[in-house]
Amino acid sequence: xxxxxxxxxxxxxxxxxxxxxxxxxxxxxxxxxxxxxxxxxxxxxxxxxxxxxxxxxxxxxxxxxxxxxxxxxxxxxxxxxxxxxxxxxxxxxxxxxxxxxxxxxxxxxxxxxxxxxxxxxxxxxxxxxxxxxxxxxxxxxxxxxxxxxxxxxxxxxxxxxxxxxxxxxxxxxxxxxxxxxxxxxxxxxxxxxxxxxxxxxxxxxxxxxxxxxxxxxxxxxxxxxxxxxxxxxxxxxxxxxxxxxxxxxx
Amino acid sequence: xxxxxxxxxxxxxxxxxxxxxxxxxxxxxxxxxxxxxxxxxxxxxxxxxxxxxxxxxxxxxxxxxxxxxxxxxxxxxxxxxxxxxxxxxxxxxxxxxxxxxxxxxxxxxxxxxxxxxxxxxxxxxxxxxxxxxxxxxxxxxxxxxxxxxxxxxxxxxxxxxxxxxxxxxxxxxxxxxxxxxxxxxxxxxxxxxxxxxxxxxxxxxxxxxxxxxxxxxxxxxxxxxxxxxxxxxxxx
Numbered sequence: 001x002x003x004x005x006x007x008x009x010x011x012x013x014x015x016x017x018x019x020x021x022x023x024x025x026x027x028x029x030x031x032x033x034x035x036x037x038x039x040x041x042x043x044x045x046x047x048x049x050x051x052x053x054x055x056x057x058x059x060x061x062x063x064x065x066x067x068x069x070x071x072x073x074x075x076x077x078x079x080x081x082x083x084x085x086x087x088x089x090x091x092x093x094x095x096x097x098x099x100x101x102x103x104x105x106x107x108x109x110x111x112x113x114x115x116x117x118x119x120x121x122x123x124x125x126x127x128x129x130x131x132x133x134x135x136x137x138x139x140x141x142x143x144x145x146x147x148x149x150x151x152x153x154x155x156x157x158x159x160x161x162x163x164x165x166x167x168x169x170x171x172x173x174x175x176x177x178x179x180x181x182x183x184x185x186x187x188x189x190x191x192x193x194x195x196x197x198x199x200x201x202x203x204x205x206x207x208x209x210x211x212x213x214x215x216x217x218x219x220x221x222x223x224x225x226x227x228x229x230x231x232x233x234x235x236x237x238x239x240x241x242x243x244x245x246x247x248x249x250x
Numbered sequence: 251x252x253x254x255x256x257x258x259x260x261x262x263x264x265x266x267x268x269x270x271x272x273x274x275x276x277x278x279x280x281x282x283x284x285x286x287x288x289x290x291x292x293x294x295x296x297x298x299x300x301x302x303x304x305x306x307x308x309x310x311x312x313x314x315x316x317x318x319x320x321x322x323x324x325x326x327x328x329x330x331x332x333x334x335x336x337x338x339x340x341x342x343x344x345x346x347x348x349x350x351x352x353x354x355x356x357x358x359x360x361x362x363x364x365x366x367x368x369x370x371x372x373x374x375x376x377x378x379x380x381x382x383x384x385x386x387x388x389x390x391x392x393x394x395x396x397x398x399x400x401x402x403x404x405x406x407x408x409x410x411x412x413x414x415x416x417x418x419x420x421x422x423x424x425x426x427x428x429x430x431x432x433x434x435x436x437x438x439x440x441x442x443x444x445x446x447x448x449x450x451x452x453x454x455x456x457x458x459x460x461x462x463x464x465x466x467x468x469x470x471x472x473x474x475x476x477x478x479x480x481x482x483x484x485x486x
Contacts, residue, residue, distance in 0.1 A: 023344065076345035083351055102345045109338055172349070174360070175331065176338035179261070204252050207262050216338030217261050217331040220433040226353035238441035244262040245439070247251060
């Protein structure tokens, strides 16, 4: 039988993109250790609404760590304290009675705040739009073995393809760089023969778009790897740099 | 294919150029310390070494211009990358902490821009003091005349302001190099985890050796008073 915990919350409230925000505080006395972090926020919103207050907006969808919708900065860490865990999969058992938790939205010029803890991450979509795809001829499906893929490359591509686009890498990077996201998207396509053809154009277009969107430069802090809920390594950034350099001579 | 100018101004290009200039400057540091340590060789060794450099004539100017370019380019890139973060994140976090694990956030990585600027300011003073400092002319055994830079070095490092000022600034090299060495190779697309770990260990070793070698000279001269009786300083 688990005992209810008291958790002191401090969360960001902001009515809209162009108005200044502020922190608000609330103490929850009925936090159960089995709750997920987002369920704890559901309880917060329930209590706020019962008191006639406006609930706190936060993003979520699948609540099983695969959609990339949730991305809260919890006590200064994107997705909270656990490695390779999205905040929807973070459980309150990681906290103790009386803990103070500060919740902020991912902060980056390229991720404008829509409301409270919800940010607009369409900058990522625009990076994908300029090259994060493979052009294929329409018609009947190609014979499955026509394009052999080496096992190592296939495995590597799969690791990079695990990126859920949550933006934790941007949130945690001291420079608000999107290099890990862009690198992962590039690498997962470039590793395959289908993606190889457009490799150079893709690398140049997506790297340029990253700057266009207002993301910062990478300074090799590798904090992005530490907070990535899918554990994507900064080797993706090395791949991106290699592809960009190769594009210079192609 | 992007133009070369566009490429080196891209976010990838800027980091690669920071890495290339950084590696160039680290090679310079190795050459510089090897030359400096001749001060503990034969009495004439240091002045012969400095005269050899000066005798390079126009080639020396080319090398100096190249070094100045590397220093300035490296600084401009570093400062501009640091400055851009204000635009990329206009409002910072109330609370921020590293998650540890594979993160390379440390005192060294977070202070790169500050240690770099201090080293650059120091460099101006250093060049002013030794390259353009007043020296007597001394006759070498070969009969040639050379600037007595050895005497100037000993004179300056018996002054506590210079000796400890140099020691302080050169101690910062351990911070700048312990991250910079690893970061330079990472910027040049080092990918494997194993290589990354080895390069980080190499970075610590390089930073420690370079820092100790550089601070040894002012501290040894200060504590021995530049005396000819000191074990490593021979006057005849």
